Each structure stands twice: as C-alpha cells, then as structure tokens.
Amino acid sequence: MHADLSRFRLKLDIMTLARFMPMHLLLDADGCALSFGPTLAQVLQGDAKLGARFEDMFEVRAPGGAVTIDDVLARAGNRFRIAPRNGLVSGLRGHGQRLPGDGRILLNMTFIDLIAATRSLALSDSDFAASELVREVLFLAEANASVTSELRGLNLRLEGARVAAVEEAMTDPLTGLRNRRAFDLVLERLCAARANFGLMHLDLDYFKAVNDTLGHAAGDFVLENVGRILRDQLRTEDCAARIGGDEFVMIVAGRSDPRSMMTIANRIIAKIREPMMFEGQVAQVSASIGIVRSLNCKDSNASHMIAAADRALYAAKHAGRGLAILHD
Amino acid sequence: MQVRLAAEPLTGSGMDALLLRSLQTYVLGTFGSAKWQEVCSLADHPSQMFEPMLHYSPGLADRVGDIVSRVLGRPVEAIWEDVGTYLVTNPDRDGIRRLLRFGGVSFSDFLHSLEELPARAKLALPDLDPPEVLLDEVGPDRFELRCRSHIRGIQRVVMGVVTAMADDYGALCLIDTGADDCITIAVLDSRHATAKAFDLAMPEV
Numbered sequence: 001m002h003a004d005l006s007r008f009r010l011k012l013d014i015m016t017l018a019r020f021m022p023m024h025l026l027l028d029a030d031g032c033a034l035s036f037g038p039t040l041a042q043v044l045q046g047d048a049k050l051g052a053r054f055e056d057m058f059e060v061r062a063p064g065g066a067v068t069i070d071d072v073l074a075r076a077g078n079r080f081r082i083a084p085r086n087g088l089v090s091g092l093r094g095h096g097q098r099l100p101g102d103g104r105i106l107l108n109m110t111f112i113d114l115i116a117a118t119r120s121l122a123l124s125d126s127d128f129a130a131s132e133l134v135r136e137v138l139f140l141a142e143a144n145a146s147v148t149s150e151l152r153g154l155n156l157r158l159e160g161a162r163v164a165a166v167e168e169a170m171t172d173p174l175t176g177l178r179n180r181r182a183f184d185l186v187l188e189r190l191c192a193a194r195a196n197f198g199l200m201h202l203d204l205d206y207f208k209a210v211n212d213t214l215g216h217a218a219g220d221f222v223l224e225n226v227g228r229i230l231r232d233q234l235r236t237e238d239c240a241a242r243i244g245g246d247e248f249v250m251i252v253a254g255r256s257d258p259r260s261m262m263t264i265a266n267r268i269i270a271k272i273r274e275p276m277m278f279e280g281q282v283a284q285v286s287a288s289i290g291i292v293r294s295l296n297c298k299d300s301n302a303s304h305m306i307a308a309a310d311r312a313l314y315a316a317k318h319a320g321r322g323l324a325i326l327h328d
Numbered sequence: 329m330q331v332r333l334a335a336e337p338l339t340g341s342g343m344d345a346l347l348l349r350s351l352q353t354y355v356l357g358t359f360g361s362a363k364w365q366e367v368c369s370l371a372d373h374p375s376q377m378f379e380p381m382l383h384y385s386p387g388l389a390d391r392v393g394d395i396v397s398r399v400l401g402r403p404v405e406a407i408w409e410d411v412g413t414y415l416v417t418n419p420d421r422d423g424i425r426r427l428l429r430f431g432g433v434s435f436s437d438f439l440h441s442l443e444e445l446p447a448r449a450k451l452a453l454p455d456l457d458p459p460e461v462l463l464d465e466v467g468p469d470r471f472e473l474r475c476r477s478h479i480r481g482i483q484r485v486v487m488g489v490v491t492a493m494a495d496d497y498g499a500l501c502l503i504d505t506g507a508d509d510c511i512t513i514a515v516l517d518s519r520h521a522t523a524k525a526f527d528l529a530m531p532e533v
Binding site: 140 | 377379380381382423426427430431432433448449451452453527528529530532
C-alpha cells in the first residue's frame, strides 16, 4: 500500500502537533525542552520553560534507576512512567523516541489517574485529543459510582427490613413483650454463659373470669396492661415475655439475691392487683409468681430452670394466689 | 406465613426496575405521597418502594404507568414524557444529566451518542435490558429517533430526556412524534442559549 515507508516523511507544524498531542513534550538531542503540549503545560505550570531539562521537570518511576531521558530511552525501549516534580498530578504514563535526522526526542503522555487530574486541573474537553477515551472513562467511573451508591442504599434498606422482621418474629404482637421463641433464646444464652440471673414465672389469677364476664376485648385489655406493668417494673437489660394465654416469664439479669427478687415480684403483683377500668367496668385480676435463681440450679440447664420455676409457681397458686414464692 | 416476592431476581427486567423507580421518584416529588400510596395500592404493591437495582416482572412498568395515568387523570404518554424530563432536570438526581452530558460536547454529538448509550449502560450494569436505540440523520439538523423495547413507555421517556437535554445544551429544537411513533428532532439553533455548566470532573460529595 505504501510505496517505501522508510523514505516517507511527515512534516507537522507545532500547532497541529499540539492539537493531536496536547500532552506531548519535544526535547532537543540533549534533553532540553523545545515545545510543550498545552495540557502538559497546564500540568507543569511554571516548570514548563523552554530549555528546561527533562530530569528537572520529572522524576522517573519506571524504568527503575533512570534519571535522564537518555536513561529512559536506553533502558525501557520507549515506555515510561514519570511524575512531575511539582506534584500537581500523581503520575503520567507515556512513550517516546528519537526522531530520525537531528535526534530530537518526542514524548507523548497520558494521565494515570484521569479522574483526579480532571478534578485538580479543572480540565475540559478541549484539553484532550478528540480520539482519547476521556468521556468514556469518566462516564464509567460515574456510572459505577452511582450503581455502587444505589446498591449501598439497597443494602441498608434490606438490613433495616431484616432487623424489623427479626424484631417482629421475636415480639408478642398483643403486649409488645418478647415471645416464647425470643425468651428461649435469651434463657439458653444466659445458661450457656453460666450467668447470674433470676427467672420468674407469672400466671394471672382470675383472668378466665374477666374473659367470661366482660368478654375477650376486656381480656386483651388486661393482658396489654400487664405487659405495660412488666416493662415498667423491669430494666431494659431484663427480659419479659408472654409465653401463653395469660402466662408470662421474666428474666432479671445480673442479680438474684432473694430479697430483691421478692421485692420485684411483690411490686409486680401489687401493680397487677390494682383494678383496671375497661369501658366503664372494673376488670380485676391478680398474679402468682414462682421464682428460681440460676445460682441454685447446679447444672444451669434451661429446661431444668423452667421446670423449677413452674414448681414454684404451682406452690404459689396452691398457697392462695396473689403470692410470690422463691424456690431454693 | 406466605411470603410474596415483588422482585424477580432472575427472570425479571432491570429496565422495568429503573423506570418504576423513576416513576416513583417523579410521582412522589411532584404529586406527593398520598397519590403514590393510591397508585401502589391499586398496583397491589404494599411496600410502596421499587428498588432500582432489583428486577421486576417485564411489563410491570407499563402497568404501573397506566395506573398513574388513571390516578392523575392524564394520558400515560404525557406522564412518561414528564418522567424523562424529571430525570434530567431534578437537581437531586444530577448524576443522570451528567452521565448523558458525557455523550458529547454539542447537542448533535449527544444525539449521536444515544445509539451508543445502551452498550455503555451495559458496561455499568451487565444484566440490564436497555432499549435498542436507532438514530437516523434524515437531513441537515433533522433526526429521527426510534427505541425498541418491551416497555411501551420508553419511547416517551426518551422523548422527555431529549427535550430536557436540548435545553441543557442550550439548543433550540422542535421535538415531536412522527410516523410509526418515532421521535422527530429538528435542531433550529444549536447555540440558542448558554449551555448549562458541565465539568468533566465529578462534583465532590
């Protein structure tokens, strides 16, 4: 196609060179600057002086050990990685070679971190050759950033939904207390950790009578009230759960001396015995509580503790209701 | 408990998801949450939230679009066109305007870049099902734009986007619907007004 490539010469004026290679550097045979592409001049700023030496403007990163442009061309064939000494951009990648004839050296470069360079130098379209993939790269970077941010948002929303679902799966919807499943998990964990805690098993007295005479809505009202009382009487680190129709359990975390256990239980019973007004009618219930302490259960086994609390509750019911009994 | 999955991760359409999310943002931002709740309840979509990164059943965007049209009492074509305009002009969503501006330095550059946009979008979201976009330069400064997609509303969304982008580039154009529902664009003056500012560098967050 081309008759004789070795004899083919192309003459370019400096304006055309600047348009096609806005990041070029033309050096004379000794490595002193003859011309700068306009974008490279923006990078070098005050360092872009005619006659400036290559090694005064740039630090060579690769090929390793090279300092002057002669070293670069000799060591790396024609590819190099350099950093402007003024530190305005982190690095430039390029290639270069001696031109036939007078030995001048033509280098052409591009930004290694295009995104940072467009920002720090406020570059625009006209600073790049039309053939460069600048818009494509920046498009991808921004598209990628927005996809990542959408995914982060999605993850946060899913995590929020997961937490809410877990919370819901652990909650008794009527009273807002924990449910059986949540209580079992807490008890298992405390037993496995051989923690010091008190376990109370509470059963309402005369609840069936309220249900039978005032209806189920009144019964639900009583249960909601009991839920509120238990929340009020316990600390956040404790756990109160409704595990059956009118059956509740409480875990008092971190302490189990008999006196505090009895005080807490009696306070709860006193609150529950206060008459509750439902649609103008008095609903009155009471509560019996059986208490066990983790210190008294040698093997600290969840099912043994529940059975022991159950026996204490049975004893409280048997002893005349409205009582708390501590099983030792 | 029966769990109903609104999103369809494997068989669904990512393009439906993007349009549904855009529709959601547009209705919420322009008409308020009461209207959007009404739409979602008619659409049987209790979460009231469309996730742009999930996939939804193909055609769902058109079904929800029809419901929005009923609720707002406006033709569905006008609604999709507004969604397109809203995507570009809403200042909270400057990202889309910026992504489109990377298409070219002038409005006609931008028009030509629309044919490349589906491929570019797939670079960022490989499992997206973007429309096929065809641009014909039918005369000097006269173009015909066609979109092929399983989503009816897309053509109008693109029309809204192109209209808003003409404004962004400061170009004066006649944009209309032509034969076989293509979009006809006549650029009357490409430098009618000053283009909105566009820096190549992403604004720092």
